[in-house]
Amino acid sequence: GAVVSQHPSRVICKSGTSVKIECRSLDFQATTMFWYRQFPKQSLMLMATSNEGSKATYEQGVEKDKFLINHASLTLSTLTVTSAHPEDSSFYICSAPTEATQYFGPGTRLLVL
Amino acid sequence: GENVEQHPSTLSVQEGDSAVIKCTYSDSASNYFPWYKQELGKRPQLIIDIRSNVGEKKDQRIAVTLNKTAKHFSLHITETQPEDSAVYFCAASRRRQGGNQFYFGTGTSLTVIP
Numbered sequence: 001g002a003v004v005s006q007h008p009s010r011v012i013c014k015s016g017t018s019v020k021i022e023c024r025s026l027d028f029q030a031t032t033m034f035w036y037r038q039f040p041k042q043s044l045m046l047m048a049t050s051n052e053g054s055k056a057t058y059e060q061g062v063e064k065d066k067f068l069i070n071h072a073s074l075t076l077s078t079l080t081v082t083s084a085h086p087e088d089s090s091f092y093i094c095s096a097p098t099e100a101t102q103y104f105g106p107g108t109r110l111l112v113l
Numbered sequence: 114g115e116n117v118e119q120h121p122s123t124l125s126v127q128e129g130d131s132a133v134i135k136c137t138y139s140d141s142a143s144n145y146f147p148w149y150k151q152e153l154g155k156r157p158q159l160i161i162d163i164r165s166n167v168g169e170k171k172d173q174r175i176a177v178t179l180n181k182t183a184k185h186f187s188l189h190i191t192e193t194q195p196e197d198s199a200v201y202f203c204a205a206s207r208r209r210q211g212g213n214q215f216y217f218g219t220g221t222s223l224t225v226i227p
Binding site for chain 2: 034041042043044046049091093095097101102103104105106107109
């Protein structure tokens with residue numbers, strides 16, 4: 001299947017700092033990518049849809065100024081958690097769709113101290 | 114929008130027994146139903162999927178059934194093994210420009226007891 005990479009795999013930061021997470025489709029182009037958040041023992045919650053060349057579409061309740069998304073190219077989307085707080089600590093996963101299905105990145109575990 | 118419900122939330126079976134996980138969806142326009150297996154701290158891995166023009170699909174010990182009329186689909190794992198222990202998610206989606214948007218169930222934590 002298609003390959004999606006995500007970087008970094010884990011990050012620890014201080015409260016108030018910003019953290020950038022990259023999601024790349026390695027062997028296919030993706031005009032759309034999805035960003036999910038997952039709390040322990042819970043399901044994947046769609047945060048936003050990243051659209052190449054246009055603004056991201058955010059799900060209800062997700063602060064667009066808090067979670068900045070930039071889809072810079074057909075193979076790269078970035079999620080920046082701005083002014084991170086401990087409650088932002090979570091597992092963040094991106095995915096990229098093909099015609100057939102979606103492929104997930106390996107996830108980024110964010111811990112905000 | 115779409116609403117996907119998944120049951121049970123936890124499931125324990127003896128090794129060699131079968132496991133069944135059920136999902137329902139609300140949007141009759143949904144036409145693609147994948148199942149994912151997620152091990153702790155790892156990405157969800159697609160294990161099987163089914164499209165709305167098919168009622169059943171099987172891949173070795175894993176099968177999925179779809180009832181479009183009732184809007185439910187199920188995952189069946191036969192001859193379970195300890196390595197099948199993981200969290201399983203169902204999803205429903207329909208094709209949109211740019212790619213399918215998935216709506217996930219709440220997950221089932223499967224434990225296979227040796």
